[in-house]
Amino acid sequence: MKPWPLMTLAAPVLLGAGSDMPKLGKPIACTLGKDCAIQNYTDLDPGPAASDFRCGSRTYDGHNGTDFRLHSMDQQRRGVAVLAAADGKVLRVRDGVPDVSVKEAGRSEAVAQAMCGNGLVIEHAGGLETQYCHMAKDSIAVRPGQQVKAGERIGLVGLSGNTEYPHLHMTVRKDGKVVDPFAYGAAAGQCGGGRPLWSADSGLAGAYRPGEVLLTGFATGPVTIASAREHGEAQQPAPDKSAPALVAFVQAMGLKAGDVQRLIVTGPDGSVLADNRAKPLESDKAEWLIFTGRKRPATGWQAGRYEARYEVRRGDKPVVSERFSVTL
Numbered sequence: 001m002k003p004w005p006l007m008t009l010a011a012p013v014l015l016g017a018g019s020d021m022p023k024l025g026k027p028i029a030c031t032l033g034k035d036c037a038i039q040n041y042t043d044l045d046p047g048p049a050a051s052d053f054r055c056g057s058r059t060y061d062g063h064n065g066t067d068f069r070l071h072s073m074d075q076q077r078r079g080v081a082v083l084a085a086a087d088g089k090v091l092r093v094r095d096g097v098p099d100v101s102v103k104e105a106g107r108s109e110a111v112a113q114a115m116c117g118n119g120l121v122i123e124h125a126g127g128l129e130t131q132y133c134h135m136a137k138d139s140i141a142v143r144p145g146q147q148v149k150a151g152e153r154i155g156l157v158g159l160s161g162n163t164e165y166p167h168l169h170m171t172v173r174k175d176g177k178v179v180d181p182f183a184y185g186a187a188a189g190q191c192g193g194g195r196p197l198w199s200a201d202s203g204l205a206g207a208y209r210p211g212e213v214l215l216t217g218f219a220t221g222p223v224t225i226a227s228a229r230e231h232g233e234a235q236q237p238a239p240d241k242s243a244p245a246l247v248a249f250v251q252a253m254g255l256k257a258g259d260v261q262r263l264i265v266t267g268p269d270g271s272v273l274a275d276n277r278a279k280p281l282e283s284d285k286a287e288w289l290i291f292t293g294r295k296r297p298a299t300g301w302q303a304g305r306y307e308a309r310y311e312v313r314r315g316d317k318p319v320v321s322e323r324f325s326v327t328l
Contacts, residue, residue, distance in 0.1 A: 021126035021174070022086040023199035024181055025150050028068045028157065028168050029081040032207055036080075037214050039069040039167060039253060039286070042180040046188070053183035055191035056210055057284050058254045064178045065131070065171035070157055071215050072232030076166035080157045082132055084148040085170070088124040095140045097160040108162075116169070117161020122148060128197075129176075133169035134161050165229050172197065182208065211254040211312060211320045214287065218306070218326040223249040223291050241301050241328050246273070247293030248308035252320060255285040260313045263292045268304025301328050 030036035041052040043063045052059040070076050097117045100107055111117065116133035118140060123129055136158030142148060159166050172181045179197075180186070182204075186194030196205040217223075217233035220243040227235060228251050239246055248265045255261075261278040276292035290310075305327045312320035 021128045021197065022124055022150070024085040024130070024172070024197050024202065025083065025199050026202040026204055027083050027085045027130070027132065027170050029083060029153075030068070030070065032203065033212075035075060036068055036070050037212060037253065038207060039067040039214075041066055041182060041208070042178070044180060044183070044186070044188075052208075053180050053186060053192065053194070054208055054210070056208075056254070057256060058208070058210070060286070065133075065169050066181065067167050067169050068157075069165060069167040069214070072228070072234070073159070073166055073230050074232060074234060076136070076157055076159065079136075080166075081153045082135055082155045082157055082168055084122060084150055084152045084154050085130045086122075086124045086128070086150045088122040088130075088148060090142045090144050090146045090148060090154075091121045091123050091129075093120045093140055093142065093144055094118055095135075095138060097137060099137050099159040101159060101164045102162050103164045111161050114160075115162040117163065118155070118158060119161075120154065122154075127175040129173040131171040131173070133171070134158055134163045134167060136160065209254065209320075211252065211256070211259070211314075213310065213320060213322045214251045214253050216248075216250050216308070216310070216322055216324040218308070218324075219247045219249060219291075219293075221245055221247060223247060223289065225251075225287075225289050228289060239326055239328065241303065243296060243301065243328075245293055245295045246301065246306060246326075246328075247291050248274070248324070249289065249291035250308075250310045250322065251287060251289050252285075252310075252312065253287050255281055255288050255312065256314060257281055257283050258314070259319075261288075261290050262309075262311050262313075263290050264309045265292060265294075266307050266309075268302050268306065273306070303328060 043059045045051040050061045118135040119133040136156040139156035181197040183194035198204040219235040263276045265274040274292040307325040310322045
């Protein structure tokens with residue numbers, strides 16, 4: 001199959017508002033803050049720097065869409081549907097690209113002509129177009145020329161093309177030019193300007209966070225980015241009263257240089273078992289993993305609820321906080 005230009009890196013063009021365009025629904029069957037999150041937004045900086053629509057750092061140079069990220073490969077293998085964002089006609093489809101992380105040997109060269117991986121493009125009313133990337137091999141359920149309805153399943157989230165974790169990359173175009181569905185019509189350099197193209201029931205118009213938690217959990221030993229991406233919250237083996245150690249972990253996104261993280265674990269009696277006061281971050285971090293814990297005491301684990309508290313302070317203000325627990 002010949003390569004075709006599913007993914008481009010041209011900077012978005014900010015256009016005036018249009019009343020004949022449909023509102024866009026959420027293009028993935030997941031719940032933000034529960035089993036998926038937005039990893040990256042559209043880069044609105046036309047130069048070598050990068051800026052999202054809030055003038056934040058939740059993007060990278062040349063990124064031309066929105067990344068809806070799953071919590072783990074375990075979740076991806078169970079199947080998460082990609083949905084048509086609005087009524088329209090399928091223009092182009094590509095399938096057959098393997099679901100393999102671009103970090104594996106030789107994959108960067110292999111996907112050079114298929115950066116979007118498996119995906120498709122849908123034409124909507126008013127000159128609007130949506131593109132869906134990194135879908136699972138052999139999962140695409142539509143064909144060119146087919147009419148689709150908003151919310152219709154068009155495939156599954158995968159790991160194809162230029163990606164190292166399971167997510168759906170969605171690009172929106174108006175009259176062939178990339179636009180940001182969170183800030184349509186915003187003036188260049190305007191923070192928080194424009195208007196969202198998302199429908200009210202999509203839950204996306206107010207979804208932006210300057211930093212947020214992707215996942216939390218407990219494990220029986222140190223946790224790596226690789227194991228977090230593979231199993232998410234369901235690290236194996238799961239902690240129980242025989243666990244050799246109890247380790248709390250947090251995978252966060254959108255952290256900034258200078259951010260200070262703290263992760264505390266307390267026992268059933270309220271005593272502090274572990275306290276990780278991390279040094280200020282030296283640079284911005286698209287994602288970051290922190291963990292803390294302790295080995296099983298000689299007397300064994302006390303039965304009851306163990307709680308973890310995570311906080312990120314930016315300057316003198318808390319910007320991210322999360323509590324989670326496990327019962328032994």
